[in-house]
Amino acid sequence: MSTNEAIEIIDKTVEGAVEKAVEELGVKKENINVEVIAEPGSGILGFLGNKQAKVAVSIKKSPAEYVQNLMSYFLEKLGVKGEVVVSEKDGDLYVDISGDNLGVLIGRRGQNLNSMQYLANVILHRQFGKFDGRVVVDVENYRQERETALEQLAQNIGQKVEESGREVFLEPMSPQERRIIHVALKDHPQLITYSSGEEPNRKVVIAPRS
Numbered sequence: 001m002s003t004n005e006a007i008e009i010i011d012k013t014v015e016g017a018v019e020k021a022v023e024e025l026g027v028k029k030e031n032i033n034v035e036v037i038a039e040p041g042s043g044i045l046g047f048l049g050n051k052q053a054k055v056a057v058s059i060k061k062s063p064a065e066y067v068q069n070l071m072s073y074f075l076e077k078l079g080v081k082g083e084v085v086v087s088e089k090d091g092d093l094y095v096d097i098s099g100d101n102l103g104v105l106i107g108r109r110g111q112n113l114n115s116m117q118y119l120a121n122v123i124l125h126r127q128f129g130k131f132d133g134r135v136v137v138d139v140e141n142y143r144q145e146r147e148t149a150l151e152q153l154a155q156n157i158g159q160k161v162e163e164s165g166r167e168v169f170l171e172p173m174s175p176q177e178r179r180i181i182h183v184a185l186k187d188h189p190q191l192i193t194y195s196s197g198e199e200p201n202r203k204v205v206i207a208p209r210s
Contacts, residue, residue, distance in 0.1 A: 006035070006058040013040055014053040021057035026130030031066070033058045063131050067093050067124055071137070074116060080105060082139075091133040095120070098140055105139045110146060113139055114174055147180055154184035157206050162190050167207035169196065178204045 007024065011017035014036055022029050038054040061069065064086045071084045075097070082099030097105065106113045117137040124135055138144070150173075157168050170181065181204045182193050189209070196205050 006033075006056040008037065008054060008056050010052050010054050012052055014055060017053050017055040018057065021055065025057065025059060026128060027059055028127050031060050031127055033060055063124060063128050063133075064088055064093055066127060067095060067120060067135055070120060070123060071095055071097065071116075074119075075105075078104065093124075093133060093135045095135060095137040096141075097138070102139050106142050110142065110174070110177075113137060113142065114176075146177070150177055150180045151184045154181045154206070158185050158188060158191050161206050161208060165208050167205055170204045170206070172197070172201045172203050175202075178202065181206075 007021060009017040009021045009024070011020055018029070018032075018034055021034075022032065025032065035056040036053070037056055038051065040053040041051040068084055068086045071086075075082050075084070080099070080102065082097045082102055082105070085096045085098075087094045087096070104112065105116065107115075117135060120135045120137060125131060136143075153170070157170065161168050173181070178195055182195075185191050185193050185206065191206060192209050193204055193206050195202055197203050
C-alpha cells in the first residue's frame with residue numbers, strides 16, 4: 001500500500017475503527033493519518049438504525065521513506081555528514097551511504113555498520129509488522145569490497161590447507177562474513193569448511209576433506 005492510499009474502516013467507535021486499521025495495515029499508530037468520515041451516533045429513539053463510526057486511514061511513511069529518515073537521524077546523532085539513498089529490490093531495502101570520512105560508520109571489521117543495520121531492521125519491523133523484507137546498509141561500497149577480500153582470503157588459505165594438509169582457523173567473523181567463506185569453498189573437491197566457537201568469537205575453519 002502506498003502512502004497516498006487510504007482504507008476506510010467502520011466500527012462502533014472511532015477508536016475501534018483506528019485499531020482495526022492499525023491491525024490491517026500492520027503499522028504503529030504513530031505512523032498513520034486518520035480522517036474521521038462519520039462519528040458514531042444513535043438512531044431513532046436511541047436504538048433504531050445506530051450510526052457507526054467511519055474513518056479513512058493512510059500510512060504517513062512507507063518502509064523505504066521510514067528507513068531513509070531513520071538513517072539520516074542516525075547520521076545526525078553521530079555527527080556525520082553523508083548522503084543516504086534507499087532502493088528496493090526483491091522486497092528488501094538497500095541503504096547506500098556516501099560521503100567523506102565515514103570510517104566511524106563502518107568500524108573495526110564492519111562492526112559499527114553491522115550494528116547500525118541490526119538496529120534499522122529491529123526498528124523498521126516494529127513499525128511495520130507486515131514488512132517481511134530486510135534492510136541492508138552499506139557505506140561507500142564497503143560490503144562489496146569486503147566480500148571480494150574475503151573470497152580472495154578463502155582461496156588463499158584454502159590453497160595453504162590443501163598443500164599442508166592441516167586445518168586453519170580464521171579470525172572471528174559475523175554470520176554474514178562466515179557465509180561468504182563457506183560459499184566460496186563449498187564446491188572445492190579437496191576442502192571443507194565449518195564454523196567453530198560461540199558468538200561473537202565464532203570462526204570459520206578450513207580443513208582438508210577426509
